[in-house]
Amino acid sequence: xxxxxxxxxxxxxxxxxxxxxxxxxxxxxxxEQKLIKKGFQQIKISRNFILPKNPKSEEVTQLIxxxxxLINAKLPLKQALSIILENTQNIKLYLWIEEIIRSVELxxxxxxxxxxxxxxxxxxxxxLIKMGEMSGKLGTILExxxxxxxxxxxxxxxxxxxxxxPVMVLVIALTLSIGMLVLIVPKFAELYSAKDKxxxxxxxxxxxxxxxxxxxxxxxxxxxxxxxxxxxxxxxxTTIIKKFKYYILSNFPVFKNIIGQSRIIYFTQNIxxxxxASLRLDLILETFLSNKQADPxxxxxCQSVLTLIKxxxxxxxxxxxxxxxxxxxxxxxxxxxxxxLAEMSEYVSQIxxxxxxxxxxxxxxxxxPALMVILGGIVGTIIVGLYLPIFDMGSLVE
Numbered sequence: 001x002x003x004x005x006x007x008x009x010x011x012x013x014x015x016x017x018x019x020x021x022x023x024x025x026x027x028x029x030x031x032e033q034k035l036i037k038k039g040f041q042q043i044k045i046s047r048n049f050i051l052p053k054n055p056k057s058e059e060v061t062q063l064i065x066x067x068x069x070l071i072n073a074k075l076p077l078k079q080a081l082s083i084i085l086e087n088t089q090n091i092k093l094y095l096w097i098e099e100i101i102r103s104v105e106l107x108x109x110x111x112x113x114x115x116x117x118x119x120x121x122x123x124x125x126x127x128l129i130k131m132g133e134m135s136g137k138l139g140t141i142l143e144x145x146x147x148x149x150x151x152x153x154x155x156x157x158x159x160x161x162x163x164x165x166p167v168m169v170l171v172i173a174l175t176l177s178i179g180m181l182v183l184i185v186p187k188f189a190e191l192y193s194a195k196d197k198x199x200x201x202x203x204x205x206x207x208x209x210x211x212x213x214x215x216x217x218x219x220x221x222x223x224x225x226x227x228x229x230x231x232x233x234x235x236x237x238t239t240i241i242k243k244f245k246y247y248i249l250s251n252f253p254v255f256k257n258i259i260g261q262s263r264i265i266y267f268t269q270n271i272x273x274x275x276x277a278s279l280r281l282d283l284i285l286e287t288f289l290s291n292k293q294a295d296p297x298x299x300x301x302c303q304s305v306l307t308l309i310k311x312x313x314x315x316x317x318x319x320x321x322x323x324x325x326x327x328x329x330x331x332x333x334x335x336x337x338x339x340x341l342a343e344m345s346e347y348v349s350q351i352x353x354x355x356x357x358x359x360x361x362x363x364x365x366x367x368x369p370a371l372m373v374i375l376g377g378i379v380g381t382i383i384v385g386l387y388l389p390i391f392d393m394g395s396l397v398e
Contacts, residue, residue, distance in 0.1 A: 004091050006048040007031050011040035022048060024094045034086075052091040057156075059090055060120045061149040063097075068142035077138075078104055096120065109133055123287045124270050131277040141277060148269055155265070155353060158360045159258055162367065166254070169371040173378045178213065180382050185210035188386045202385040243296040250297060254363075261356045263298050264328055269349040275342035282309055297323060315341070328352075 007028065010020040019040070025031035028045045035043050063084060070080035081101050088094045096119055103113035111130035114121055121129075125145050132141030189207050192199060199207075213220065235241040249255045267288075274284045288302040301323045308318040316333035328348055335344025 004094055006050055006089075006091065007045050008048050009035060009043060009045045011035055011043040013041075014039040022089065024088065024091060050091075055090045055093040055120065057149070057153055059093060061146055061153060063088075063093065064142050064149065065146035068139050068146055071142060072139035077110055093120070110138070123290045124274060124284075127279060127283070127287050128273060128277050131274075131279060135278070144273060144276075148273055151353065152266070152269070155262070155356060155360075158357070158364075159262060162258065162360055162363055163255065165367050165371055169375050173375050176375075176379055177382060180379075181206065181210045181213055182217075185382075185386065186214065192389055197389065200385070200388045202381070203388055206382060206385045239296065246296050254367075257359065258356065258363075260323075260325070261352050261359075263295055264324055265349050265352045265356065266295070267298060267324070268328070268332075268345040268352070272342050272345035272349060275345065281315060282306060285309070 004024050004026055006022055006024055008020070008022050009031065010018065013019055023031055023034070025034065028047070031045055032043055066084050067080055070083060071077065075083075078101060081097055081104070085094065085097045085101070088097060096117065099117055100110070100113045103116065104110060108116070109130075111126055111133055114126050114129065128141050128145060129138065132138035185206050188203075189210065192203070231241060246259070250259050270288070271284060274287070275281070285302045285306040289299055289306070301320055304320070305315070305318040309315060314333075314336060316329055316336045319329045319332065321329055331344055331348050332341065335341040335347075338344075
């Protein structure tokens with residue numbers, strides 16, 4: 001595979017106006033030839049030294065949206081991909097598109113190429129693209145995928161913001177606590193050591209933690225770094241950490257409803273998309289199982305539902321109300337009995353999107369002041385613990 005680099009360029013166009021930008025190319029000569037073909041003169045190129053990083057979900061969504069537009073405009077797939085390639089700014093995404101183009105040139109279908117490369121799109125989306133190719137509605141399918149991803153990303157952005165606050169407060173509280181234990185508490189320990197006085201439990205506990213940190217800071221730092229590397233390795237190589245995070249968040253009071261409703265939205269939205277693309281229900285459920293990044297609780301439920309469906313049970317009868325709310329199961333049951341399961345699944349996903357959106361707005365207004373109170377409580381506890389012996393001034397003054 002050829003390497004690709006990012007370059008900054010400045011040039012004068014055919015109307016003698018200065019322009020600049022950044023583009024990807026294998027070398028300066030290749031980029032210069034591209035710019036000359038576009039009519040640029042007095043070209044100056046400099047390489048921008050950056051590390052390649054995985055594309056954001058929004059970048060992949062934008063790519064799908066652009067591809068849908070070009071396919072609907074009756075452009076051949078290879079030409080459409082080549083046009084998108086020229087304007088791609090992410091190195092890894094650029095190389096991925098190049099690989100797809102080469103695979104298509106070798107005679108593979110678009111969906112097979114995506115399946116072989118197995119990056120950036122999940123199995124459900126690839127199956128939808130496959131159905132789009134078979135039905136001649138690839139542009140429409142891509143448009144639906146882009147719309148679905150865009151809505152999910154908007155919602156996920158809010159969820160991420162809500163979850164970001166507690167983590168930040170925890171980090172700030174931990175940093176402040178360590179700083180006070182290392183820098184301030186020892187001074188109070190010296191002050192109180194000169195007095196033959198029994199100290200309150202909270203003060204003794206603070207002195208103990210302070211000594212523990214100061215005497216063993218190298219070991220604690222080493223243990224912290226080692227643990228971080230170990231858990232990072234587990235997260236990349238296995239699904240243990242992912243499953244653990246899901247189970248913890250799914251049982252944490254603040255996030256339980258958010259995770260549960262996000263799960264329903266993801267499930268019903270994908271069910272609707274794939275049913276509308278004429279995929280069989282059992283094949284749809286199998287796509288959830290093959291997605292390694294999917295919610296492990298949802299995967300377990302899909303496996304159970306798939307097993308029961310193959311035994312002849314109705315889809316809605318197999319759904320567990322502990323995973324999907326009873327309201328969801330009832331609505332899907334109505335849709336299944338009336339032959340409108342796809343429409344009802346879409347309706348359910350829209351209802352829960354609105355419901356979750358409203359809850360996130362309320363939670364974002366309540367969470368920030370609540371977390372500030374918690375942060376103040378942690379710092380306040382340390383301060384009270386330090387000054388508590390001073391309140392008994394009579395015992396400190398000889």
